[in-house]
Amino acid sequence: MQIELKAADGHRLNAYRAGPADAKRALVVVQEIFGVNRHMRHVCDAFAAEGYAVVCPALFDRVERGVELGYAAEDVARGRDLRAKVDEKDTMLDIEAAAAALPGTAARGIVGYCWGGTIAWWGATRSHSFKAACGWYGGGIAGTRTEKPACPVQLHFGEVDASIPMSDVELIRQAQPGVEIFVYQGAGHGFGCEERGSYKPADADVAQARTLAFFAKHL
16 A cells, blocks of 8 residues: 655655554565566565565655656666665655654564665665665665675675676675675576566575575564
8 A cells, every 4th residue: 555654854755565564574675766666566565475564665756756667778767867866865764764654563674676775785784773684686785885784684686787797796795794695697687576578587586585584584
């Protein structure tokens, strides 16, 4: 269902909520650069089916409300343009608002994909609202790899991701030896998205199983 959140600076944004209201574990799910679209709702519903309470904030509401893009070249270009207009500090205010909307007694984690994978990393390094953070193919993690996480982190990358070279993944490994990192051989960017040409169901299933095990351990 759609809900409205209010960030600390007064900004109001939409979010997708799923899962039981009395869940013991809860997640902020962070969008790709394509908005809270059908794929992101699918991701949320999958976690909800595992018993998680989930909130996925519409981070583009800061610049344009109701954004839901597909995965064609023009959608990628538009998504990148929108992302460039969103301030990192404002994004974290929206993430905190999403965390506050989760059940108060639940242990809270954060998981994100693409742009959201980087934001999930920031959820570990720039917030104290989460007990665990998981990022899938976050392209900005290498650039902020020296930030100190305040909770356990698990990261997933595709070996042949054109936007995240293995040299970046190695830099993250060197900077964060305590972070659990998985690389999927032959997988590209977005390998976990069922609506993209790069989708690899087997790798997506393994990554999801690892993600669920990670949260089961730390939340």
